[in-house]
Amino acid sequence: MRENLGYEKEIVTIILYTSCFLMVVAVFLVVFFYFSRKKIIQKELEKRDLEIYLNKEQLHAVIITQEDERKRIAQDLHDDISSKLNIVSLNAHLLSAPNLTEAETKEITENIINLTAKALENSRKIAHNLLPPVFEKFGLNAGIEELCEEFESSKSVNVNYTNELDLDDKDIDRHLHVFRILQELMNNSLRHGKATQIWIAFKNVNGINTCNYEDNGVGFDSKKADNQKGLGMKNIDSRISFLNGTINFTAEIGSGFAVVFTF
Amino acid sequence: MDDFLIYFGYFILVINVGLYSYSFFRKEKANVFLLLYLVFSLLVQFGMEFLYHLKMNNLVLMNFYFLEQMVLLGLFYRSLYQQVVQKKFVLIALGLALLILISRLVYDPSLQFKFNLFQITITSLLTVVFALIHFYNMLTENKQYYYLTIGVIGYMFGGTVLFLLGNLTIGLSDDFKYLSWRLNAFLFIVYHFFILFEWVKSFSKKGVKV
Known part of the structure; x- marks a missing residue:
């Protein structure tokens, strides 16, 4: 019990x-x-x-x-x-x-x-600087070719441009953004990078229009915050967001500057 | 079958101790309290096995194991916390719990030779609470010791109830007596698999910790 x-x-x-x-x-x-x-x-x-x-x-x-x-x-x-x-x-x-x-x-x-x-x-x-007539009449490809020629003739820089894309003239509004981005990048390469060689290539990667841009300038330290978002870069960013694209920078001091963006 | 479960549990425990001490001593990445916890677990397990073969009451060691688990896991989680309040909370809770539990043992020393229910409840509760706080911290931060914490909480839920029932099983017939311990051995294996998985996820890779 x-x-x-x-x-x-x-x-x-x-x-x-x-x-x-x-x-x-x-x-x-x-x-x-x-x-x-x-x-x-x-x-x-x-x-x-x-x-x-x-x-x-x-x-x-x-x-x-x-x-x-x-x-x-x-x-x-x-x-x-x-x-x-x-x-x-x-x-x-x-x-x-x-x-x-x-x-x-x-x-x-x-x-x-x-x-x-x-x-x-x-x-x-x-007027030409504001909107190149060649671009308006003959599209992005011709516009960039002319841009390259201008840079080569006036600014002692060698530009290699290749295009594997078939660009549609109906997209001219979108192409204007691409044109401006390249303009900005080339200006930066000259002004800040002191580049003597620039490579631009349009390619189709897995059905996405891609642009590879590269120069042999002095480059910059991409980790430094001041370098990341200047006004020009911000401008490029917002243009890319208009295009629903992506952008990737790689830059190091002494080894040039490279950008890949899609549009 | 029983022996297999138990020895397999020991086997994984030994592997974990080896892996974590390798990470700690060679790469200085693993947490020191976690390593201490694993080493102590191993020592207690072997001690209990030893006492069992000597036909002595090994529950003293088991009660000690619960205390050690609470203290070391508490300190382990404390080292992971960022907020001062949380760090203080761990210290105060550990201090209070140890004070109460030790004074109870002093008052009634016979408690340590059976399943000390109060002690099991308090230690497990605090361990679960520390783990939950860590989960809360991880909500918006990077996952750190995520799988280990899942393992801790899972094992505490299952294991604690089994240990609470421990005194009851002594009175059962031999056929059913070992059922709950088989279950516990199984839970123990699952728990240490989580710890092993944590090592694979966090430490086996070269380079930065996730």
Whole structure:
């Protein structure tokens, strides 16, 4: 009888401890889930804030680029066209002066003709820089060929361009982005990289249009934060995101700069 | 069959101790408390085996094993935590638990020769809580000792209930007596497979730790 009672007591204790153990663990699990949910939601919010911040940043970059571009155009207009037209107008006034000899009239007219020709040439250049007519008329391939020629003729750099893609002229809006990216990259290679060789290749990799760009310039330390997101790079990034593409930079000091992007 | 389960468990334990000490001493990557835990587990297992063959009561060692498991796993998880509050919590909880358990043993020394239910419950609970806190920390961070923690929680749930029932099984007939221990040996093997898997995932690869 006594032994039996002890045994029963034992069973009850065991049941009590077991249920206590399970209950406390259950409580802890519930608390765990509660806090986990909270943490995940908070993380999600942080992510969204970051996204908004990045969007703002991008918008900022767009505005700044726009302003810079305006400034550049204004300067070009002022320096190359307005100044020349000023002198033309002065000369025209001189023409209307009385008692001019034949030789003077001839000299002034020649001046005017020269200056207007220069102003015309300059305005053509400015328009060309803004949107190359070859690109608009004959598409990306021709546009890049012309760009390469321009770089080779004026800036002592050797450009190798190959194209294995069949580019559709209907995509001209998208191609403009590609054109601008290459323009920016080439400018960077010259200005910052002091490159003497540039390779550009369009390829079709697994059905995706891919562009390999490479130069032999001084390169830069891609791990340094200042180098990662200059205004130009931001511009390229947002163009790539317009194209739903991807972009990969590899750069090291002394071994040039390479970019692969898809569009 | 029983012997096979038990010795296979020892076998995996020995492998784990070997692998983790290799990682610790050669590459200095594995956690020191984890290695200590594994080494102590091995020592306790062999001690229990030894006492069993001498026909002595080896439950003293088992109770010691629970204490050691709580303390070393607690310190192991404490070293993984980043927040000061969590680190403090581990120390305070361990201190309190040890104080209560040791004072109970001093008050009634006979407790250590049977299944000390209170001790088993407290130590297992705290170990599960430490593991859960680690899970919570891992939610948004990189996975670190993920599989090991799964193993710890799984084994604590199954093993604890079996140990709590331990005193009951003594009164059962021989046919059923060993059923729960067979189950425990099996759980032990699963647990150490998780630890082994953790080593494969985290330490076997050369290069950076995941």
